[in-house]
Amino acid sequence: MRTKARAAALVFGAFAFAFYLFHGFTADTTDPFAMPWVGPQLALPIIAMTIVPIVFAFTGEGILQAFTGNNSSEFRGGLVGIGTVRSFHHTGVTVNDQPQVRVHFSVEGMDGKVFESQARMIVPLTELALLRPGVVLPVRYLPGRTDKVEVDLSGDAAAAQRAMNESMLRKGFTTPAKLDIAARGIQAQAVVRSLSVPGEIRDGHTRIDLGLVVTRPDGSTFAAHAEKFLPPALVAGVQVGRIVQVHYLPGAEQEVVLALPVNA
Template identity: 70%
Template sequence: MKNIARSLAAAFLVLSIGYYLWHGLTYTSYGPFDDGTLAWVGPQMALPLIALTIVPIVFVFTGDGIGEGIMAAFTGNNSSAFRDGLVGIGTIKSFRQTGLTVNDQPQIRIDFSVEGVDGKIFHSHAKMIVPLTELALLQPGVVLPVRYLPDRTDKVEVDRSGDMSAAQRAMNESMIRKGFTTKAKLDIAERGITAQAVVQSLAVPGEIRNGYSKIELGLVVTRPDGTTFTASVDKFLPPASVAQVQVGRIIQVHYLPENEQEVVIALQVNA
């Protein structure tokens, strides 16, 4: 489709300029007051001017990088090349403005460290139009689901599909591979009762795994009927998430009624 659009645009440009030149070279004067200016200046200029406007736009919108970023900004979807790509976990390493703006909104180049579905890590980048009000959300360490192509990992796109289940699966598989959770705990998070708990105690034994610190929490969990029970939870957390589990904080948890001592806490990834 991209090649067809470009070919049609190029053909339109060639034909428009060809017609303009043909008109000028074959023009015949119609009277003594006609000095030949009308051979080149007149309605025949319209087609070349239109072509010179349309062709660059077509090539930009059907191109890689800038074009795909613009198309994504207008459509709210991933480009056709990445729409069915694999979902990976991208961690922002750095970002900068490219100098391009669309409706006064800047295009941003984001450098990622991406964990693919096979657990392998690769470095890549994405370009996207970001509203000024959302620029503050882009910070090193922020985790975003990305779409990537296995045979071209130098470039990715932030996932715009809205399929949160795909992103959650990718995140869950990553956490299992790293030993931060288990399938049993994920089952509790999916099937268990959602409740609130107060952090009663917090200990840091000093164990670190893949940059995550082990945290030992003492919780007081409130059942739906208002009664409470205590539970202990061991969890590996990134440094940015430790503030969410300070003593006295109220957090969301999941548990199964038949096994209240197995409690799973739910924290925001990019809080």
């Protein structure tokens, strides 16, 4: 859509100026009152000089997505990867007083390979504080092209979750059995009763072992154990006495799975 809109604007601009020049050079100059370069024929070039810059501005990276709420046609069918924000800065462009930012990502693709990339996007002022280094976002990328990505706007939570699950499996943060519990298990609340840190670190994540008291939907409780690899920012959320969300399978309550937000 972006390419078609820009192409249409350029075609219109070329037609407008070609018509103006044709009219000026072919006008009857024997008429003393003739004004071949001034008159209604000026309207088309003026309109073109107004429309073409506007089309190019509003089809810029991140701007069209902000208006449509969708990814560009180029990236709409792209693969889903896991993007970790490294840094961002303002581009100087604003749309409806909302700033455009260029975000630098470290992206883990579906094949497990990591590459550096960037994306431009319009961020509402109310959400700008949430965009900080370490934040994880699903992104769309094109195979064989790593210079640019787009934050996934499809709303396909299942695709984003699959990409996250595959990433955690590759890094050894979870197991297929735990993913099954998270997918099919009963959601419940638990209180952290004990916390130990064995000292194992994987990819900047610390392993923690938790002793939990889980409350079933009927109000009864049971003791359980859970282990998880967490980034430093999430460790504070599992201190002794904290209430956490868990999943468990009836009849197999000896193991529960923590359900923690990706971004603290």
